[in-house]
Amino acid sequence: MSGRPRRRGFGYIRRLSSGRYQASYLGPDLVRRPGPQTFLTKGDAEAWLSRRREQIAAGEWVAPAKPAPKASALTFDTYAEQWMRERGIKPRTREGYAYLLRQYLRPFFGDMVLDDISPSTVRTWWAQLPPDKPAVRARSYSLLKAIMNTALADEILDHNPCRIRGAANTPRARDVRPASLNELDAIVAAMPTRHRALVLLCAWCALRAGEVLELRRGDVDVAAGTIRIVRAVSWLKGGPVVGTPKSAAGTRVVSVPPHVVPALQHHLDAMTGEGPGALLFPGRDGVGHLQPSTLHRGWRHAREAAGRPDLRLHDLRHTGATMAARAGATLAELQQRLGHSSVNAALRYQHAAQGRDREIAAALSAMARADRLPTG
Known part of the structure; x- marks a missing residue:
């Protein structure tokens, strides 16, 4: 007790x-x-x-030296800075946390001693966050709770004052309607020639844009029909930063549906530089990474041509996951193919689909052919 x-x-x-x-x-x-x-x-x-x-x-007792100031005298500002410095997080996540701290946490909690932050203090702060930004509210609360949990583990606090039920739940902003096969065909046809294979890989292999934009010739094995995902690129303050995939499960080998392989081979032959380090989808200079703004100009035109102005590039990943599910992939196989799971889920699912991933890819191609057969 x-x-x-x-x-x-x-x-x-x-x-x-x-x-x-x-x-x-x-x-x-x-x-x-x-x-x-x-x-x-x-x-x-x-x-x-x-x-x-x-x-x-025994008469050997000596009064201890005057103790150092209590760790609990730490201010939120000081501890949050230490927390950020010691946290092993990806650059894009770090940038997001820094923004939330600067805009929403430090102005309120900055000079407060950690021990003085009570549940009622947190509720007062929560109440003044902008109600029209539910995602920002949820992410800010999650960050505050994570910092306080670390302070609890460090024995600076003996309780976490973040106790608002459901405050960390990010509301779902929109329902994603997957692209149909005809819409996907229209989008590919309307994209610049050098980016058509990019759309195919995002959709049929359910890859993240950052994963595709960092693909290099050495990551593709056309004979085996596979792509190796070991890196991803993100953009911070206008510049590319190459790192590991989003999660541990993100490092994976994905089978390419057979009907996509010819387009991938054509892209390698006609639009990819020589050498294993050549980017599949470089910028206009042919060497550096493709600028997201350049890619999205072509994407916006293509989705309009397909009658899907609501479709985001990232929604192609959702489209790919939906099609894989239709092809018969189990939950574990979907988790492996998409590389999208928690740490525990990664341990559970990482190897589950290795034996069936090629079968899933073949089933995707069979579905593509069947849906395009003339009727009547």
Whole structure:
């Protein structure tokens, strides 16, 4: 039971809400002396108190040096800066967190001591966030809760003040309607020639745009009909940053549907530079990464031509997942093919589809042919 310290023969032991134990005793100078740290078990706390009692009984006790300022005197600003510095996060995520801290967290919590931030303080802050930005509210709350959870793990706090039920749930902004096969054909035909294979890979292989834009000749095995996803590119402040895929499960080998392979081979032969490091979809200079603004100009024209002005480039990934499900992929196989899962899900699903991924790709091509057969 946490909260109230329990009186013993010598000293006090208190179980914290974190599950650890805090010990203290009255020294010969009648000053209460807490332990230098909390303890994992009650037995550890009792052992520490026993040693102090033995020192006092033997006349060997010496008043401890004046303790350093309590860690709980840390301000939110100072701790958040440390949290960001020590956090192993991707550059794009780091940039997003920095924006949320700058715009929504630091103006309110910046100078507050962590220990002084209570559940009512968090509710007051939450109430003044812009109601017309539900996604920003949810992400800001999630970031605050994550920082406070780390402070709890660091034993700076003994509770997390973020207790607003459902506040971290990001509302679904829109329902995605997958592109039909005819719409997809129209989009591919309307795209610039050098970007048509990009649309095919985003859709039929359900790849992320950042994964496709970092594909290089050495990642493609046309004979095996596979693409190896080991990197992704993101754009920060106008410049490309190459890193690993979005999650651990994002590193994967994806089978290309057989009906897409000829278009991929043509692209490699006619529009890709020599050498394994050549980008499949470079910028106009033929070397650097394709600018998202350049890609999206062609994309906006193509989706209008197909009668789908609502379709985002990222929605092709949703289209690909839907088609794979129609082809008979199980949930585990979809998770592996898309490389989209939590850490636990990655461990569960990562190898599930290796044996069937080629069959799924072949079924996708069969579906494409069947849907295009003339009727009547």
